[in-house]
Amino acid sequence: MIEQSPKLIHAFGALAELGQEVANKNNFQETIRTSLHLLSGALGIMRGGVARYSRYAREMNMLAIRGLGDEFPLSLSVCVEDERQFLTNGLNAIDAHAARVLPFFQVYAASFERRHIELFIPLIIRDEIVGGLFLGEKATGEPYSSYEKEIICAMGRHIGVAISQRNLLAEIERHSEENRRLFEDLRRTYADTVKAFATAIDCKDKYTEGHSVRVGKYTELIARELEWSPEQIEGAATAGYLHDVGKLTVERKIINAPYRINAKESAELNKHPSVGYEILQAIHHPFTDVPLAAKYHHERLDGRGYPDGLYDREIPYIAKVVNLADSFDAMTTDRPYKARRAAIDVVDDLRRNAGKQFAPELVIAFLRGVLRELKSETKDRRFRRLLGREYMEAEGLAPAITGALNELAPTSSLTYIAARSGSE
Ligand SMILES: [Fe+2]
Numbered sequence: 072m073i074e075q076s077p078k079l080i081h082a083f084g085a086l087a088e089l090g091q092e093v094a095n096k097n098n099f100q101e102t103i104r105t106s107l108h109l110l111s112g113a114l115g116i117m118r119g120g121v122a123r124y125s126r127y128a129r130e131m132n133m134l135a136i137r138g139l140g141d142e143f144p145l146s147l148s149v150c151v152e153d154e155r156q157f158l159t160n161g162l163n164a165i166d167a168h169a170a171r172v173l174p175f176f177q178v179y180a181a182s183f184e185r186r187h188i189e190l191f192i193p194l195i196i197r198d199e200i201v202g203g204l205f206l207g208e209k210a211t212g213e214p215y216s217s218y219e220k221e222i223i224c225a226m227g228r229h230i231g232v233a234i235s236q237r238n239l240l241a242e243i244e245r246h247s248e249e250n251r252r253l254f255e256d257l258r259r260t261y262a263d264t265v266k267a268f269a270t271a272i273d274c275k276d277k278y279t280e281g282h283s284v285r286v287g288k289y290t291e292l293i294a295r296e297l298e299w300s301p302e303q304i305e306g307a308a309t310a311g312y313l314h315d316v317g318k319l320t321v322e323r324k325i326i327n328a329p330y331r332i333n334a335k336e337s338a339e340l341n342k343h344p345s346v347g348y349e350i351l352q353a354i355h356h357p358f359t360d361v362p363l364a365a366k367y368h369h370e371r372l373d374g375r376g377y378p379d380g381l382y383d384r385e386i387p388y389i390a391k392v393v394n395l396a397d398s399f400d401a402m403t404t405d406r407p408y409k410a411r412r413a414a415i416d417v418v419d420d421l422r423r424n425a426g427k428q429f430a431p432e433l434v435i436a437f438l439r440g441v442l443r444e445l446k447s448e449t450k451d452r453r454f455r456r457l458l459g460r461e462y463m464e465a466e467g468l469a470p471a472i473t474g475a476l477n478e479l480a481p482t483s484s485l486t487y488i489a490a491r492s493g494s495e
């Protein structure tokens with residue numbers, strides 16, 4: 072034992088290093104290669120290999136080899152009988168010569184003999200085979216002592232843990248990828264359903280065809296202009312698409328009346344925000360503001376809106392965004408009793424009503440978006456597609472927008488740029 076002491080100390084040093092190597096999970100392949108190197112170095116082993124076990128394929132696949140040459144198989148099959156025996160054996164060294172009764176050692180007898188494989192250690196972690204350690208002869212030519220076998224098994228445990236950790240990580244990654252895909256699918260289904268719903272709402276109203284879909288798109292454009300996050304933009308668009316869902320319960324003849332409706336009919340129609348809220352509140356939305364947008368999209372900053380006559384800060388922000396998109400679409404489309412208004416007229420309306428009906432910063436964001444497209448500062452043609460080319464090319468529209476922007480935010484740097492480009 073005394074003469075073995077330096078060897079023992081060396082082996083334990085290697086074991087400690089190995090533990091550190093395993094803890095450092097950065098490069099799995101490198102960890103395994105280093106482990107094999109440390110193990111062979113510590114005990115003076117000529118050759119060997121570390122394999123990872125694939126339970127599904129029943130294969131030992133080599134991760135690292137040292138001195139085994141090109142002919143040694145890189146993938147070794149394991150049969151049910153071998154698997155059972157390895158599990159019974161546990162993480163203990165198996166003498167390759169003595170284990171000839173097992174199919175594994177019969178099938179690969181020639182390769183093992185050629186490369187002097189003396190020991191095989193099944194790496195078993197938490198009752199599961201995760202890999203295998205193949206070890207050739209020692210440099211001294213002596214047989215392995217029992218204490219050396221113990222050291223090998225201790226090191227084998229470290230390597231097994233590294234493989235097991237790697238397997239777990241791969242499994243977690245696979246699950247999270249699966250979850251991500253499922254979530255993506257759900258999200259797409261939700262978005263498609265929302266759009267289908269918007270189309271259904273619009274079908275009821277033959278005069279304002281496509282209103283909900285357009286409001287969804289305008290709301291999205293405003294949210295983009297405000298530089299909201301992708302989720303917030305999607306949420307805003309959803310709120311826009313569904314804002315008039317309450318109209319589904321309003322009589323068709325009131326919605327489609329080719330004249331200005333009377334007070335009674337108007338009261339009936341004005342229920343649609345509250346009804347919409349009731350409908351949407353029952354659904355679990357990924358975006359919490361959607362029911363609120365439906366309820367308050369007819370409120371005004373000055374408190375003259377409905378259903379609750381809320382004032383500025385009492386109105387949920389998303390409802391202000393939808394209100395602007397909704398009003399803009401109402402002004403820019405033909406109604407049964409009213410033709411669409413000229414573009415310049417609409418800009419003037421937005422300017423005059425900023426602070427009364429609309430939140431000024433939203434009007435600024437909206438007009439800024441239109442102006443950018445008008446001046447071809449963006450490749451987007453969204454407004455053109457929604458409003459028609461001719462409408463967007465109305466004479467004097469760009470200076471009118473610039474003027475409105477100057478008036479709404481005379482001191483901001485944004486206005487400075489707008490004013491400059493307007494004077495070109
Ligand atoms: Fe509405």
Ligand SMILES: [Fe+2]
Pocket residue numbers: 282286314315397
């Ligand atoms: Fe609407």
